[in-house]
Amino acid sequence: MQHRKNVSEGLMRGLFLASACVCIFAVGVICYFLFANGLPFFAEYSVWDFITGTEWAPTRGIFGILPMIVGSFLVTFGALLLGAPIGVLTAILMARFAAKPVVKIMKPAIALLAGIPSVVYGFFGLKLLVPFTRNTLGGNGLSMFVASILLAIMILPTIIQTSEAAINAVPNSYYEGSLAMGATHESSVFRAIVPAAKSGIVSGIVLGIGRAIGETTAILMVAGNQARMPTGILSGVRTLTVNVLLEMGYAADLHRESLIATGVVLFVIVMAINFLFSFINRRRVMQ
Amino acid sequence: MKLRSFTALLLILTLALGLTALAAQFDAAQTITVVSREEGSGTRGAFVELTGVLAKDAAGKEKDNTYSEAIISNGTNLVLTTVADNQAGIGYASLSSVMHNDTVKALKVEGVEASTENILNGTYKIARPFNVVTKGELTDELAIDFMAFVMSKEGQAIVSEDGLVSGATDETPSYEAANKSGSLTVGGSTSVAPVMELLAEAYMELNPEAKIEVQSTGSSAGVTGALDGTYGIGMASRLLKDSEVEKGAQPIVIGTDGIAVVVNLANPVEDITVEQVRQVFTGEVTTWDALSK
Numbered sequence: 212m213q214h215r216k217n218v219s220e221g222l223m224r225g226l227f228l229a230s231a232c233v234c235i236f237a238v239g240v241i242c243y244f245l246f247a248n249g250l251p252f253f254a255e256y257s258v259w260d261f262i263t264g265t266e267w268a269p270t271r272g273i274f275g276i277l278p279m280i281v282g283s284f285l286v287t288f289g290a291l292l293l294g295a296p297i298g299v300l301t302a303i304l305m306a307r308f309a310a311k312p313v314v315k316i317m318k319p320a321i322a323l324l325a326g327i328p329s330v331v332y333g334f335f336g337l338k339l340l341v342p343f344t345r346n347t348l349g350g351n352g353l354s355m356f357v358a359s360i361l362l363a364i365m366i367l368p369t370i371i372q373t374s375e376a377a378i379n380a381v382p383n384s385y386y387e388g389s390l391a392m393g394a395t396h397e398s399s400v401f402r403a404i405v406p407a408a409k410s411g412i413v414s415g416i417v418l419g420i421g422r423a424i425g426e427t428t429a430i431l432m433v434a435g436n437q438a439r440m441p442t443g444i445l446s447g448v449r450t451l452t453v454n455v456l457l458e459m460g461y462a463a464d465l466h467r468e469s470l471i472a473t474g475v476v477l478f479v480i481v482m483a484i485n486f487l488f489s490f491i492n493r494r495r496v497m498q
Numbered sequence: 499m500k501l502r503s504f505t506a507l508l509l510i511l512t513l514a515l516g517l518t519a520l521a522a523q524f525d526a527a528q529t530i531t532v533v534s535r536e537e538g539s540g541t542r543g544a545f546v547e548l549t550g551v552l553a554k555d556a557a558g559k560e561k562d563n564t565y566s567e568a569i570i571s572n573g574t575n576l577v578l579t580t581v582a583d584n585q586a587g588i589g590y591a592s593l594s595s596v597m598h599n600d601t602v603k604a605l606k607v608e609g610v611e612a613s614t615e616n617i618l619n620g621t622y623k624i625a626r627p628f629n630v631v632t633k634g635e636l637t638d639e640l641a642i643d644f645m646a647f648v649m650s651k652e653g654q655a656i657v658s659e660d661g662l663v664s665g666a667t668d669e670t671p672s673y674e675a676a677n678k679s680g681s682l683t684v685g686g687s688t689s690v691a692p693v694m695e696l697l698a699e700a701y702m703e704l705n706p707e708a709k710i711e712v713q714s715t716g717s718s719a720g721v722t723g724a725l726d727g728t729y730g731i732g733m734a735s736r737l738l739k740d741s742e743v744e745k746g747a748q749p750i751v752i753g754t755d756g757i758a759v760v761v762n763l764a765n766p767v768e769d770i771t772v773e774q775v776r777q778v779f780t781g782e783v784t785t786w787d788a789l790s791k
Contacts (some may be wrong), residue, residue, distance in 0.1 A: 213523055232655060238588075247734075263621055267537075268536050268537070268561075268562065270562055271538045271559065271560070271561060271562070275549065283545060322617065334545060337579070338583070340578075341583070342583060345584065351529070351531040351569065351584060351586065351587075351714070352584070353569050353580070401730070412527075432576070435569045435570070436569065436570035436571070436572075437537075437566060437567060437568065437570060438537075438566075438570070439566040439567075446567065448566070449570070453744070456572070457536045457570065457572045458536045458537060458538050459716070460535075460538075460539075460572065460717075460718065460719055461536065461538035461539045461540065461715025461716045461718045462538045462718055463538070463716050463718040463721070463722070463741070463742070464739070465719070466538055
């Protein structure tokens with residue numbers, strides 16, 4: 212009996228370990244694939260010319276992705292500018308201000324927002340936001356502006372859900388203590404609870420950045436995708452992700468390798484952002 | 499309270515719709531919205547070459563001079579949707595995908611309508627071949643029989659019905675069903691895929707035991723797939739690259755496609771010259787009224 216228990220315990224331990232390994236294995240394989248396929252490109256084309264070049268003409272062998280790097284950052288920044296305040300304030304509202312029945316409607320609505328496929332967002336952008344922008348603000352509508360709005364909506368669920376969880380995780384004693392000192396409900400929430408939930412809110416925003424910088428399909432449909440330095444908020448832009456998806460179908464030889472190398476650059480940028488924020492977070496915890 | 503905000507929303511929607519309706523008058527002074535395809539696309543390659551957008555630069559090297567402000571769409575449907583939604587839009591797509599599409603208007607080029615007859619008699623200027631690609635000689639029985647069907651009188655009839663120009667003559671043999679079975683994957687160019695799907699359907703009707711799957715992934719993916727065995731037969735809507743031929747890729751022309759220049763239905767322009775197409779797509783001309791002069 213004891214023996215059988217040991218065996219099943221060992222088996223289960225192995226199963227759990229194997230499950231955990233699948234995840235790490237997947238990350239490892241993706242890293243290996245990306246670098247093994249992307250790095251040979253840099254043997255034929257200088258890394259410096261690749262990331263600082265402003266001209267993208269793959270059929271002539273000119274691969275400069277600076278416009279796409281700048282484009283990715285601008286679109287993501289625009290999305291954050293809109294999405295972060297809306298998301299954080301919504302989370303505060305849901306956690307501390309809204310009546311129960313309202314929260315009951317909002318929660319599934321936000322979960323639904325997170326579940327909408329990005330091609331549907333793209334279609335919504337293309338059929339509604341693009342003509343609206345064209346008719347009211349000018350330009351042809353396929354623009355950085357629409358891409359940023361669309362991304363802002365797409366990252367809302369990530370920011371709201373993470374921030375709300377962080378705010379709810381703050382012990383109620385913070386709030387009660389603040390009330391006992393004579394503070395109002397509003398200032399207790401904004402001065403005591405929200406600062407205590409700051410690191411959770413920041414990680415929500417970082418997750419949002421990750422989602423925004425990695426989004427592809429919806430952006431491809433509304434951004435215009437011109438491979439030149441961004442010229443204005445109402446003109447088009449091409450992001451790193453869009454560059455890969457846009458040209459992968461027809462690319463051959465060095466052109467194809469340059470697209471995988473674009474993926475490598477994107478991967479490095481996303482990793483750098485993650486490390487930067489975990490570094491900031493760790494320093495705050497240490498203080 | 500709720501009713502009031504609902505009414506307000508309705509009002510805003512009506513206003514927005516009204517604005518759209520106002521814009522329905524065509525304004526020739528507006529900036530042309532140029533819609534192109536991504537670099538590497540077979541349609542773009544054929545289009546820039548046939549219209550002179552691709553030209554030799556000072557150093558004698560060929561350069562694709564597509565306007566840097568041109569919107570880049572990665573598919574025929576996205577080009578058509580963009581042009582259909584934007585009054586100032588101009589784009590291009592293979593004639594076969596435009597023929598059955600009444601959401602955009604195909605322009606005459608040099609006074610010649612984009613039609614099958616005009617491509618056959620050589621008067622329509624913007625045309626290119628549709629290739630299927632194999633690795634060396636075909637060995638798979640189903641693939642051989644399918645190709646026999648594609649090149650037969652029946653297969654070529656489907657090709658020309660779809661708006662392509664067929665090389666078939668009176669001597670082209672008829673196809674006799676050999677009741678083949680098994681499965682075959684045909685993959686590649688998004689431009690060739692629609693006609694290939696029609697061919698596959700007709701073939702499977704004659705050979706109920708056979709299963710032919712058509713995947714539209716892009717010309718390069720089609721050639722790569724044919725070479726590495728992912729596809730029994732690949733499709734490409736451009737000439738093969740030297741590097742691909744060296745690896746053993748062989749093209750067979752199944753038909754010739756015209757590329758139509760399309761504009762929005764509200765656009766009064768009917769006719770355009772190849773030179774004007776070049777000017778628009780290189781950004782030399784940026785408004786519709788400048789074009790008509």
